[in-house]
Amino acid sequence: MENNYAFIDGANLHKGIENLGWHLDYARFRVWLREKYGVARAYIFIGFIPSKKELYLQLEKAGYVLV
Secondary structure, three states, X not given: OOOEEEEEEHHHHHHHHHHOOOOOOHHHHHHHHHHHXXXXXXXXXXXXXXXXXXXXXXXXXXXXXXX
């Protein structure tokens, strides 16, 4: 399990969580992926909006690879 990778569609994840009325802690989600599934790299496919720069920095700090 040490070589598992996750490929996450950021828009679908965000909308799915939003439609359920939930809030996702992306940092904790990254830890869960690592601990539960041994995910070594989590790629998150996300569009670029210049005003969301802080979000991108937080995701990278949490351990995601932004695509």
